[in-house]
Amino acid sequence: MTTKAAKSEDALPDEALALGQQLCFAVYSATHAFNRAYKPLLDRFGLTYPQYLVLLALWQQDGMTVKRIGEELGLDSGTLSPLLKRLEAAGYVGRMRDPADERQVIVSLTENGRRLKIEAFKILAEIGRATGCSLAEVGELRDALHRLTERLADSQAEGTQTD
């Protein structure tokens, strides 16, 4: 009588809570695995992984504002402000107030920052090798994750509605 779960309402078995069953934990673990894989490759340049993401964004489009970079990466200025200062101190980017709107700060690659792009292709290849995935597999998994991220964000937006 006491052995079978409480309310039959959900009927979720105990194993449903196991870490290995959780998609969120699989994502969380993969993030850490990527971080560890990138670390030795980025250490040579004194970069952290989030800093590298900012450079990836700037290599595609130089001269973005802090806000724009935040939109690209899903980070807020509270995270980016100190990070960008470190990137500046490392000599990879410069920051200057937009003369047309002094509230905004424009972040631009330095010569060193631009030069680093060549190295990024090597890092990319190295990581690609480490994943052991075909381009097709990478593409599928990436797209599935993007859809997942989108749905999670959407459901957040719903919960925020003023009804």
Place this chain on the structure above:
Amino acid sequence: MTTKAAKSEDALPDEALALGQQLCFAVYSATHAFNRAYKPLLDRFGLTYPQYLVLLALWQQDGMTVKRIGEELGLDSGTLSPLLKRLEAAGYVGRMRDPADERQVIVSLTENGRRLKIEAFKILAEIGRATGCSLAEVGELRDALHRLTERLADSQAEGTQTD
């Protein structure tokens, strides 16, 4: 002559570096999306997501050592020690030195910690809804991520070899 990329060696196009193309960034973004989705659900209990992961682990197997929990979650004692102190302060776990080996600290659920497990099923259901994935989809994506994580970890191990 100057327009076409440098060494034909890799022949990776510029777009290969785009954030949207990166599997690592898709994983990174999904992690943040999960964190944001969990936050309002966990705030009610004064829990962070990593703290919740520790509870998930303890609900499966109570009374683990710090090291064992670290192996389950892929975290080291530098992260877990302060985290577990907060879980203790919140009244969800107790910590005590193993009398048989005073180096080890055994972490056990309190009555409140055990009670919370019921709520976890609701959180699980809520997140499941937010992902908008079928059980089959979740399973596939999760397994693909586990394989990816494994391969990344393996390639790390290789790089550490003393050859």
Place this chain on the structure above:
DNA sequence: TAAAATTAAATTGTACGCAAATTAATTTTG
């Protein structure tokens, strides 16, 4: 068995990541 090596946690220092408060500049609007 005493010294050396190993092990488990905790601690320290650096860097995200985010919420909330602050500051400064620009828009809105009354």
Place this chain on the structure above:
DNA sequence: CAAAATTAATTTGCGTACAATTTAATTTTA
């Protein structure tokens, strides 16, 4: 056009993460 509202960055405070160091306990081994 001046006050109010909004916006962009910065700052502050808290909680991960992780490397490196420290402390204490246990094993190894000499």
